[in-house]
Amino acid sequence: MATTFTMRVFRGGPDGGDFKEYQVEGGEGMVVLDVIHRLQATQANDLACRWNCKAGKCGSCSAEINGKPRLMCMTRMDIFKEGEAISVAPIRTFPLIRDLVTDVSYNYEKAKQVPPLRLKPPDADGKYRMMQADVDRGQEFHKCIECFLCQDVCHVIRDHDLKKSFAGPRFFIKIAGLEMHPLDTRDRTQFVREQAGIGLCNITKCCTEVCPEHIHITDNGIIPMKERMADNFDPIVWLVRKIRGYKKAAP
C-alpha cells in the first residue's frame, strides 16, 4: 500500500513560526505519531515533539490535530479522508518551546498547591479497609494520564488566561479524587473556592469531550464538587460526609 500523507506541521518557536508542508510515505495502521517519527528520521531531523509510551498511557504526545486536541499516538491516520492535508500543531494554551513542544510547567505548579491526602487512623488491628464500591469513583479519576488536553481546551485557561486563579479540570478531578478518598480527612473547601477557582468553571464540558481516558470530568468530578462546596459551608454536613463517605453520583 503506497500511500503518501500530506502533513502540515507547525515549525517554529516563541518568536514565530508557521505550518510547513511535508509529503510522508504511509503504511498500514499508522498513527499520527508514526508519521511524525518518520518525518523526523527522514526529512526534519530536528522536529521537536514529546512522546514516551506510544500506547496512550503516558500522556506525552498531546497536540492539536486538524485543530482538535488529541494524543498523536492514539490518532489513526485512516480516520482522515484520503489526500486530506493533516495539520499538527502544539497545544496552544501553553507557551511554545519549539515546534510541537510546549512549556506545561503551569500544571506542575498547580499540582503542588493541591493539599494532599490526610489519612484517618487505621482500624483497631492497624490496617485500613476500603470497599470496592467506595473506591470506584476515585479509580475513575486516577485513570488520568496527565496529557493536559483538558487544560488545553478549557476556555478559562485558553481564552481568558486565568492561570493564576484557576487550577483547571485536571486538578478538579485530582481534588475530587482526594475528597472522595475513603481514608481522607482534610477539608479543602477554602482551597477549592479561593485558590483553585472552581466558580470560574461554567461547565461547558469541553474538557470531558477531549479526555482520551473518557473520564467524566464534569459530571462526576466538577459538578458534585461544586454542589459539595455549597453544602460544605455547613460544618455539620461536612463532618457527617467525612465520616460516612460520599454517595456516588451516576456512572
Added chain:
Amino acid sequence: MATADYETHEHDVLVIGAGGAGLRAAIEAAAQGASVGLVCKSLLGKAHTVMAEGGIAAAMGNVYPEDNWQVHFRDTMRGGKMLNNWRMAQLHAQEAPDRVLELERYGALFDRTKDGRILQRDFGGHRYARLAHVGDRTGLEMIRTLQYHGIHQGIDVYMECKIERLLKDGDRIGGAFGYWRNTGKFVLFKAKAIVLATGGIGKAWKITSNSWEYTGDGQSLALWAGADLIDMEFVQFHPTGMVWPPSVRGILVTESVRGDGGTLKNSKGERFMFNYIPEFFKGETADNEEEADRWYADKRNNRRTADLLPRDEVARAINAEVKAGRGSPHGGVFLDIASRRPVDYIRKRLPSMYHQFKELAGVDITKEPMEVGPTCHYVMGGVRVDADSTAATVPGLFAAGEAAGGLHGSNRLGGNSLSDLLVFGRRAGLHAALYAKNLGGQISVDSSLVESIVRDVLAPFTRSGSENPYAVQADLQETMQNLVGIIRVEAELKEALKQIEAFRLRAARVRVEGGRTYNPAWHTALDLNSLLTVAECCAMSALERKESRGGHTRDDHPYTDDQWGTVNLVLRHRNGSLELRREPLPPMPPELKALFQERR
C-alpha cells in the same frame, strides 16, 4: 570554547531517573533529612513505570493465606533459574508487602477483595495469586501516587534533564554533568551520593515495548565511572507484544490476560503451551487443559496452567510455534480470552487492553483473539550492587530498579519489577542518605573534565560527518534484533560485535542540524553512546556464556549447565576497554536452601 557555561546545583543525594525506583528513593532520602535532587529525562510522571500493567508482586496473603515470603522467594529464585542474588531475592520477598501497604497510605487505590483488603491476581511463575493491582494500569497508579506524595517532600525536581557523565571526587562520586533538553544549556550537579534509577536498555532492539528513554544511560554512566555491571546477557523478551499493524509492533500486551484466564493458541487452535513444559517446572505445572482450567478457581488441588510458565519459557515456545509454521497471519500466535471469559469481566479486568486493541488494531478482544509475539521488555542484568544497601562498586554510587542487576537472576517474573522498584528504591534512598550524612564535608569535582564533556556533547553540531543519528540507531536495533535476540549462536554474536564496532565509527560521524533548543536529532545522537555501550555489554556477555538459561538461549549450547549456574559474568571498564570476568555467585545459607527441597 575556553570556559564552559553551566549552572550548578548541590545536593546530598542526587537521584537520576524518576520512575518508581527513583521516586521512592528520593522520598526515602528526603525522609532521612538529606537535600535531594531528582533528575527526569522526560516530564515528571512520564517514566516507564507508567506503562506497567499487571501489578505488584507481594506475598500479602489476602487471597491465599498460605502465601508468605518464603514461597515468593522460592518462586523468584526458580523463575530466575537460581542465578539470582539470594539476599536481594530474600529482602524483596520479605519487604514487598510493607511497601505495597505504604503505597496505599500514600493514596493508591488498589482493586479490593470482598472484605475490603487489597485484591491479588495470578501471574506467571507465582504459586499464588499475589499481584496487587488496579485493573491493568497498576504502573500508572504507582507512579502517580509516588509523584503526588513526592512533590510535598521538599525534593527538587529537574525535568527534561539528561545526565551525560558522572563526576568523581577522587575515587568517590562527586556529581553529575548534563544538559536541559528544552534549552540545550548545561548543568552541573554536585552530590555526595548518586542513585541510578534510569531503567533499562530495550531501545537497542527493533521490536520492543520500551520507549525512547530506555537507552541504558544508568548502566553506561556506572560503567564509565568505574563500577561493575553483571548479568548483561540476560534480556527478557516478553512473550506477548502486539504484532499487527506494523506501527504498533512490540507494544506490550499484559500477562494479566493469561492471569485472568486467557490462553495461547496456534493456527490449528491448539493450546500449545502444554507441549513446552520443561523438566524444571513439571512438578508445578498442569499437563492437561482440564487441570489447568480448574487451577484458576482451585489452586490447592491443581497445578498452574502452562500458559503461565515464566516468560522466558513462553517466549521461546511462541518463537518455536511460529518457526514451525503454526503462527498467526502476521507472524505471531493467538491469545484468546474472548471465548473463555464474559464480556463484562474482560472489560472490568483489562480496560486498557480493550482500549489499546480497539483503537490501534481494530480488534475487539471480547469477541476475537489477539495476535501476539515476543517483544524486548526488560534487562535482568545491570549495575552490580550490594544487596542490603544497593551500593555499587564505586563509593557514593547506588542503583535500584531495572538499572541494577542481581535480583531477577536470568529471568524476571512478572510483577516482580514493580515490587523491586519499591523495595530497592527505598533501600537506595535510605543508604544514599546515610552515606552522605556520614561523609560530611564538601565535595570538589574536577572541572577540567567538564570542558572535555562539553566538547564531546557539542561535537555533532560542528563535525564534518554526514551520518543521520536516527539511521545509526535503526541499524543498531536491526542488528540486535537479528543477531542478539531470543535465540543466539556464536557466529552471530561475533558478527554483532563486529557490527557494533562499525556503528561506533558511524556514531562518531553523526552530524545534526538546527540549534540546541529541544532538538531530538541531537538527543538521539548523544543517546547513541550509551546505547552502543550496553549493546556491546550484552553481546559480549552472551558470547561468553556457553549455555542456555532464562533470558539467554544459545542454539549452539541448548542446555542449562550446572557449572555456569555458579557464576555471574561481570563487566568493567579498565584502561579504555571492557573487561569481562566470571565471578562466583554468593553462596545461599542452608536455611534458605532448604526451601527448595519441598515437593513442588
